Amino acid sequence: MTRITGGSRAAFWALFAAPAVWMTAFFVVPLSVIWAYSFGRTLGLTQVDVTGTLANYARVFDPVYLWIFAKSLVFAGATTAICLVIGFPYALVMTFASNRAKIGLLLAIMLPFWTNLLVRTYALMAVMRTEGWINDGLGAVGLGPFEMLHTNFAVITGLVYVHLPFIVLPLFSTLDRLDRSLIEASLDLGAGHLRTIFQVVIPIVWPGILSALLLCFIPALGSYLTPDLLGGTDSQMIASVIERQFKRANDWPFGAALSFMLMYLTLAAMAWRALAERRAVLRKAR
Amino acid sequence: MLIRFENVTKRFGRFAAVDNVSLDIAAGEFFALLGPSGCGKTTLLRMLAGLEPLSEGRILIDGIDMAGTPPNRRPVNMVFQSYAVFPHMTVADNVAYGLKIDKVPRAQRETRVAEALDLVKLGDFAQRRPDQLSGGQRQRVALARALVKRPKVLLLDEPLSALDAKLRDAMRGELAAIQREVGVTFVMVTHDQDEALAMASRCALMNLGKLQQVASPGDLYEHPANRFVADFIGSINLFEGTLAPDNTFATAALDTPVLIEPGATAGPAWIGIRPEKIVMTPASAPRPTGPAARPAANVTRGTIVTSAYLGATTQYDVRTGSGTLIKVTAPNGTRSTSPALPVGTAVWLHWAPDAPVVLYG
Incomplete structure (x- = not known):
């Protein structure tokens, strides 16, 4: 780090002040308030008494909520895994495509991403409804109809659809930076394409894959709209439960405790990633 | 194969x-x-x-x-x-x-x-x-x-x-x-x-x-x-001119006729002479004699305009009376020949009939 002295110190504070005030006013303070609420209890309609109680956190460990946490983890994990299985080959194809095809493939990923989530989700509902396009198409060949909407299948399909860009874009940027001659060297030494992908490409870009997985897993874990609209009664994820506490149940302290539990899970995922990176650095240093 | x-x-x-x-x-x-x-x-x-x-x-x-x-x-x-x-x-x-x-x-x-x-x-x-x-x-x-x-x-x-x-x-x-x-x-x-x-x-x-x-x-x-080959590999002096049937090459760039080895086809051509194949002597020394067959050929005079001392050799640029720059590489064969001849020294340049290579393209 360079030491900041004299005039540059004034310039530093001038530049730093605005984001610092912004972050404090709209991130640190509100989050601290919610965090404080998680140690309180509801008094009347709008008042919360911060008593320092741990009762809200104790309630989180009620099997009902633990089950929903577990289900959220499974949904987010399955979404991430499916995104990887679809996204890795997609990113690989994108890396080696011609410049024109690359733009086309990028647009195919980005256009849905730029479309409003609500619009996309309702569109998916139109596709998966019992009288939707898929069942109409299957009916024409004498199959179905299948109940797809309001099932776990619909939720995971929707989550994969929403989160695919989160995994394709970082994977593409990692693969694009990979030295092509490493792949050519593997082919030159007699390896086929599959062996080259599994023994050369994947091990070398592994840190990038972990980052992409995390970038997909974290927003998937906190998904709200998709499970709410596409899911059935047994497919709600933790964000829906949190929303209910803040709104219908008007139990801000318990909502706050659930929110922070979700945040701790997220932080744990990031810590795991940081540890993996540290291990890799240590192994290199050895 | x-x-x-x-x-x-x-x-x-x-x-x-x-x-x-x-x-x-x-x-x-x-x-x-x-x-x-x-x-x-x-x-x-x-x-x-x-x-x-x-x-x-x-x-x-x-x-x-x-x-x-x-x-x-x-x-x-x-x-x-x-x-x-x-x-x-x-x-x-x-x-x-x-x-x-x-x-x-x-x-x-x-x-x-x-x-x-x-x-x-x-x-x-x-x-x-x-x-x-x-x-x-x-x-x-x-x-x-x-x-x-x-x-x-x-x-x-x-x-x-x-x-x-x-x-x-x-x-x-x-x-x-x-x-x-x-x-x-x-x-x-x-x-x-x-x-x-x-x-x-x-x-x-x-x-x-x-x-x-x-x-x-x-x-x-x-x-x-x-x-292209002559110029890409190493360093060379290239001159455009005409080769006569008597194995002399005439070029406007040099104020001396150039006698070359017999065997080359007469007509418009280029010759190339590598810098290390040109011998340089001070102008204060007697004029070097050209080849026995044609003593007037392959000798020219000039003045050193740049010199680069490289240890094993010294590279000179010599400007001749006709204004052409000629690259010359001189070996520093004994310790007494170093340091290099200073810029501005008038010198004789001469070369053997087998030094020039005839090029047609």
Whole structure:
């Protein structure tokens, strides 16, 4: 780090002040308030008494909520895994495509991403409804109809659809930076394409894959709209439960405790990633 | 012939990177593809490795057309310019990679890896990771990894370009020694003429996708096929003029007739004289006599305008009476001849009839 002295110190504070005030006013303070609420209890309609109680956190460990946490983890994990299985080959194809095809493939990923989530989700509902396009198409060949909407299948399909860009874009940027001659060297030494992908490409870009997985897993874990609209009664994820506490149940302290539990899970995922990176650095240093 | 290029052309869009190249390389040669950047030499090498498809023509290895044979089935292995050593494997695993693919039994594999590492003097580095190696060591890993497969042809893409000057000189000799030891045919791409001349048994000089000359290093230097070759290899003084049937060459650039060796075809031509083949004496000394057959020829006068002392030699630019700049390289044969003649000294320049090379294109 360079030491900041004299005039540059004034310039530093001038530049730093605005984001610092912004972050404090709209991130640190509100989050601290919610965090404080998680140690309180509801008094009347709008008042919360911060008593320092741990009762809200104790309630989180009620099997009902633990089950929903577990289900959220499974949904987010399955979404991430499916995104990887679809996204890795997609990113690989994108890396080696011609410049024109690359733009086309990028647009195919980005256009849905730029479309409003609500619009996309309702569109998916139109596709998966019992009288939707898929069942109409299957009916024409004498199959179905299948109940797809309001099932776990619909939720995971929707989550994969929403989160695919989160995994394709970082994977593409990692693969694009990979030295092509490493792949050519593997082919030159007699390896086929599959062996080259599994023994050369994947091990070398592994840190990038972990980052992409995390970038997909974290927003998937906190998904709200998709499970709410596409899911059935047994497919709600933790964000829906949190929303209910803040709104219908008007139990801000318990909502706050659930929110922070979700945040701790997220932080744990990031810590795991940081540890993996540290291990890799240590192994290199050895 | 081990390798045969037949009318090989490679187009990128409308641009021909390699233009109708036909070339034979025999088994056991250390062959260099030499040329300025963008001349098509790397494309030619990559086509031989199977990493780049041909637009036209054929490449045969051991008489077999390689069209349709992917890189992993060709009897060639390559040392990449960036070395492309796998960063996630130890040195030994890098070298063993190709043998595992070939399903070489474990015991045999280990012996061969150890032999290959000994060959490149990395025997003690087997368990190191690539990021613990220097550039030169990484290059040796790439070399061992390719040679352990016992290819018919080893391809080297600018093998010394990433090394520092001292290491480059050492590796030059070592690569040639390894080639003699293993007897594998080496095909090397380089833009560095010193590298090509020092290591190769034969060179192909390319420019703008076309072969300019295929010859031994000596012939490339002393008997260039055209002006591009003469100018690219080393340094040369080129003069345009007319060659008369009596073997004298007249040029407006020199105020002396030039007598050359008999045998060249008369007509419009160029001559080239290498700077080290011109003898320089101070103007205070008597005028040197020209060739016995024609004492007036091959002697001119001038003034030194620049001088660069390089230790073993000194390079001068001499401006003659007719205004032409002539490059002269003088050996510093005794310690008393150093330092160099100062700028502004008037000098005689003369050369033997066999010094000029006649060029027609």
